[in-house]
Each structure stands twice: as C-alpha cells, then as structure tokens.
Amino acid sequence: MKFDKLRILGFKTFVEPTEFLIAPGLTGVVGPNGCGKSNLVEALRWVMGENSYKNMRASGMDDVIFAGSGHRPSRNTAEVTLFLDNRERRAPAGFNDTDALEVTRRIEREAGSVYRINGRDVRARDVQLLFADASTGPRSPAMVRQGQIGELIAAKPTQRRAILEEASGISGLHSRRHEAEIR
Ligand code: ATP
C-alpha cells in the first residue's frame, strides 16, 4: 500500500504541526545529529501500531509526547496520521471501500492511545492487521532502525525466522489465525 503523507503533531521533536508528502520513488531525509530523523521514522512505526515503548527509545509510551524545551512548554497529547492510497483495494474487509485511508493514532498523557481509521474509532488490533496485510507494519523488515543490522547478526534463529515470514508475506496470516483462535 502506498503512503501519501504523514502528519505529525506533538510527537517527540515535532511540536509544531508538520506534514511530510511522500512522493513516488526514493526520499532522503538529511539533517544534523539530533534534529529528528529517527523520530520521523518512529512516528511512522508508531502510527502503524507499535506497542513497545522500548522500540520508540522511550521509558514509557507517554515519552513520545513532546517533553518541552528551553523556551517551549511540554504538550499533553501527540497525534500522528498516515494517509494511504487504497486505490488497489488492499485494505482488509471493513476498511476497503474508499480510495484513500487516513490512519490516526493519538495519545494523551496517562490516558493511553486511541486509533481512528477514516475518522472512525477502531482497535489497535485493526490498525496492526491493516498493516500486517500490507506486509508493512511497525516490525516490518522494511523499517530498519539505527543499530538493527548489528542486532540481526546477533539474533537467534527463531527471531530470524520471523523476519523471513514477514518477507514472504505470511505474517498477516499468523496474525489473523491468532485473532480467530482468541475469539
Ligand atoms: P542522528 O543523526 O544522531 O541519528 P537524528 O536526526 O536521528 O540524529 P533523533 O534521534 O530523531 O535525531 O532525535 C533526537 C532528539 O529528539 C534528541 O534531542 C531528543 O532530546 C529529542 N526527543 C526525543 N524525545 C523527545 C520528546 N518526547 N520531546 C522532545 N524532544 C524529544
């Protein structure tokens, strides 16, 4: 599924509303150390349903909310919206009747996250399944964190198998089977 745009508000260093248009082809993000390049990729990972705050380099999920700086007060909410092109109708049933999808995750201090797809409240699971089907998702091998190559070399065989399953496109099936079993 093609990503069209990412809108970030109050997430880590992105205190002002910030929109990134994602053009076809390759996009490079350059900037000095600490300017927020990794935070940008984390915003993408977070809106796709990442639930490990450690993967956000945080000591609690509230740490993704702008914590204030010398001259700006901290915020109490953070919100990230990912705009998707769904003209090829690759979204799962229930979300597949529109050409465009808007996936939003919002967090409020001490109140946790809520998710919306096209303005409708949904479960975290719905968002995770949307991206599991698209073979993207917060744990996708397409998202390579700083330091991850080193971790991959040191990984156990079972951890490497999960990467191969994601690459072969069967991890969405695993998620749906698990969903069916717990119902
Ligand atoms: P490098 O080139 O070193 O990899 P980078 O551009 O990837 O740098 P990031 O890691 O994205 O930089 O940004 C780090 C900055 O984000 C740090 O200055 C850190 O203080 C700031 N930061 C992280 N979380 C928050 C938060 N909740 N509120 C405000 N600033 C934050």
Ligand code: MG
């Ligand atoms: Mg970085």
